[in-house]
Amino acid sequence: MSAAATRTHRPAATPRRSPRRLIATGLRYTLLILVLLFAVFPFLWTLAIALTDKTAGTSIYNFPASLFPTRVTLHNFAEVYRTFGLGRYIWNSVAITGMSVVGTLVISALAAYPLARFRFPGRTLIFSVIVLTLVLPTETNFLVNTLTLQKLHLLGTHVGVVLPTVAGAFGIFLMRQAFLAVPAALLEAARLDGASELTILTRIMLPLTRPSLAALGIFTVVTTWNAYFWPMLVLSGAPDRVPLSVAVLKLKGQFNYDPFNIAAGSLIMMLPVLLLFLAAQRLFMRGLDGGVK
Amino acid sequence: MRFSWRDTLMSYAFLAPALLLLLAFTFYPLAYGTYLGFTEYTGARFARGLGPQWVGLRNFRTLLADPLFLTSLGNSVKYLLVVPALQLASLAVAVLVSRELPGMAFFRAAYYVPVVTSISLAAVMWEWVYNREGTLNWVLSALHLLPRGEAFGWLNNESTAFLAVMLVTFWRGFGYYMVLYLAGLQNIPAELEEAARLDGATPWQRFWQVTVPLMRPTILLCTLLSTIAALRVLEEVLVLTGGGPLNSTYTSLMYVYSKAFQGFNFDYGLASAAGLVVAVVALGLALVNFRLFGDARGEQS
Numbered sequence: 362m363s364a365a366a367t368r369t370h371r372p373a374a375t376p377r378r379s380p381r382r383l384i385a386t387g388l389r390y391t392l393l394i395l396v397l398l399f400a401v402f403p404f405l406w407t408l409a410i411a412l413t414d415k416t417a418g419t420s421i422y423n424f425p426a427s428l429f430p431t432r433v434t435l436h437n438f439a440e441v442y443r444t445f446g447l448g449r450y451i452w453n454s455v456a457i458t459g460m461s462v463v464g465t466l467v468i469s470a471l472a473a474y475p476l477a478r479f480r481f482p483g484r485t486l487i488f489s490v491i492v493l494t495l496v497l498p499t500e501t502n503f504l505v506n507t508l509t510l511q512k513l514h515l516l517g518t519h520v521g522v523v524l525p526t527v528a529g530a531f532g533i534f535l536m537r538q539a540f541l542a543v544p545a546a547l548l549e550a551a552r553l554d555g556a557s558e559l560t561i562l563t564r565i566m567l568p569l570t571r572p573s574l575a576a577l578g579i580f581t582v583v584t585t586w587n588a589y590f591w592p593m594l595v596l597s598g599a600p601d602r603v604p605l606s607v608a609v610l611k612l613k614g615q616f617n618y619d620p621f622n623i624a625a626g627s628l629i630m631m632l633p634v635l636l637l638f639l640a641a642q643r644l645f646m647r648g649l650d651g652g653v654k
Numbered sequence: 655m656r657f658s659w660r661d662t663l664m665s666y667a668f669l670a671p672a673l674l675l676l677l678a679f680t681f682y683p684l685a686y687g688t689y690l691g692f693t694e695y696t697g698a699r700f701a702r703g704l705g706p707q708w709v710g711l712r713n714f715r716t717l718l719a720d721p722l723f724l725t726s727l728g729n730s731v732k733y734l735l736v737v738p739a740l741q742l743a744s745l746a747v748a749v750l751v752s753r754e755l756p757g758m759a760f761f762r763a764a765y766y767v768p769v770v771t772s773i774s775l776a777a778v779m780w781e782w783v784y785n786r787e788g789t790l791n792w793v794l795s796a797l798h799l800l801p802r803g804e805a806f807g808w809l810n811n812e813s814t815a816f817l818a819v820m821l822v823t824f825w826r827g828f829g830y831y832m833v834l835y836l837a838g839l840q841n842i843p844a845e846l847e848e849a850a851r852l853d854g855a856t857p858w859q860r861f862w863q864v865t866v867p868l869m870r871p872t873i874l875l876c877t878l879l880s881t882i883a884a885l886r887v888l889e890e891v892l893v894l895t896g897g898g899p900l901n902s903t904y905t906s907l908m909y910v911y912s913k914a915f916q917g918f919n920f921d922y923g924l925a926s927a928a929g930l931v932v933a934v935v936a937l938g939l940a941l942v943n944f945r946l947f948g949d950a951r952g953e954q955s
Binding site for chain 2: 385386389390392393396399400401402403404406407410420421422424467468469471472474475476479480482484490491494496497498499500501503505506508509525527528533558562583586587588589590594597606607609610613620624627630631634635638639642645646647
């Protein structure tokens, strides 16, 4: 299409296929792809390294060949799993994450129910205190919390990692919002039937707020699975109990000469989170944790 | 207002686990940590089973005389000047992906992946990128931006390590701010854009004269969120450089952490005092955030 031809069509309010528009769209996609490379290149390279057959004697720094492995193998995954005993760390991650999810859901739901549904003396105060935790300067909490865990003989245990993290304003808010949306008539009916509050919570409220529970669960899985600093600190005296997120960096220390194994181990760690993210993309992209963090 | 006993008892029973945990692991450490900042509580005292001893402002005087602490404060200030500015790039990215064109959902999701990536993975992957023989040097020399033979390890170099660490912080955060900006962009009435277009405004003019002014609340919100996050940076530094080389990436929280847990002669008192200094600054920033931009926050949710 020539420029002259477009000019004659100019009166149309939206010059849909003008060269300028095409260039703009092309430019937009070029920029998008550049940003895409920035965002995902480290992952792609790690994947390439993990899939490379290291017996071929290639260096990971042999560009651009190392970005496109010719001899692909899954051997590195098996090797890192076996020689490093990765199964143990996977189990640790699963245990810590599982406890965190259950703990967060139970504690948030329990706390949110009265805050959403009952009037009682001190409610406003308690609610403000929970809001306050969002802005508290918690810079030295990790220090005192390790001392507390030591006194409780929980330092070096999974429970010690989980306990300080399960009562959070985010979970309580989320569940409170969900409970507020349940019609009051349902609760009245159940109460007339003589149901206890715990029954109402577990039989009516929780089933009706399943999407919120799922959202809270997914967010908790991702943050707990990825957490590094706090588990590293609590489990620094118990190297056998550390989760994958901590073990991966130990892996790097021990196998510094073997980036293929490190890459494979890293991908094993990332897979669950990536799958969860792909499944629940919308949830994350809604910026649900927007003003919270 | 009359309250029923039954409801009140039940409410407190349900709230008890959450309140106990918050008390034990959020409010108590805050109070006790503040107290520790005014005490001597070192490894030596700890080993002998002695508790903290009140020493008034001594820790704070020690801090002000410690060049390492002053360096760490300076680095934190650098961090919170650079990273929030970098974060503005997320607005540009949000504008890029805001148009409903084919493939946009894919780009948005891909840009968010670093946000859900663990810092340990980021450390593993970025060290290969920053390595002397790594991708960054390869790309730069391919583009003739780096003379051949001048390749260096970005994380081992005093003058570049800080930027390299900041870039990882930015990488892990830009998708998050992009989502906040996208939400803001969707609140801009389409008629305004259309009106500007009909008035003959170029895309560039529309961006600066329509989008940016209307996005001001979101821009301020994101800038403040990233400022507070920048002040609290610890993990990136810990896993990428450990504060080095030559303390060039040593941030305030790194100081708190290493005084409390690294080396043989740990010092909870001094670490708590340093934490208090950071906390007061963070609280100041948070207060500014809430007082000035409470409205913007409300619009977001």
